[in-house]
Amino acid sequence: MQSLYERLGGSDGITKLVDDIVENHLTNPAVKARFLPLKDDQDHFAKTRQHLINFLASGTGGPEVYEGKEMIPAHRGMNISKAEYLDVIDDIMSALNKHNIDEQTQKDVLAIAYSLKDQIIGQ
Template sequence: MSEDAMSAFDSVGGAPAVRAAVDELYVRLRDDPVLSEYFVDLDMARLKAHQRAFIAAAIGGPEVYSGSDMAAAHRGLGITDQDFDAVTRHLVDTLAGLGAPTSVLARIGGRLAALRPDVVTAPTPPTALGA
């Protein structure tokens, strides 16, 4: 693991900070009136563990994400581009609120952007296209 990657993980406070970020993220997501429906009746402990591993791996931490691939994990959920963007905003806002440096926010944003084709499965509603 490169020194640069470890410094990103360390710069946010390591595993305790990632845990706090994930806990806060899911409070935000479950409080969001549009996104909350995606989190009803889920095993939140399992979901949080996967999210912690994903975030830690994305910023160079020692955890390795070993859950389902993103397409399989999100298949059939009907996630729109707007939903994806809202989750991304919540995550970035959560990390920023916990003092994550801009470089870490950019790294997470880049990793998330690359996942969009695997996560977004619902077409953009016509009203969002200006029709």
């Protein structure tokens, strides 16, 4: 059986997926205000993008190493609401659909995302 990393297309697939997720966040009226400032600093944007790629890749069984912050420190002071969190999840699911990711793999990604919600909401 393939790992979740492999089912998401490995390094290339995850990179494309993250790019679409970020684009969805940047255009989602409910959350774009949180993400648009990243584009003002291209170096910071590139580092954040790479952290997201490495986070998803390493968390799904890939060889990439995530060296970013843990979830609570990364989201501390942001006071993310449950509604914003769900909007971000919708953006992730939309990207998975765009890439024709199968239903079980989508459920597996969703399970990971939901396992992190208490470390993100209200921090």
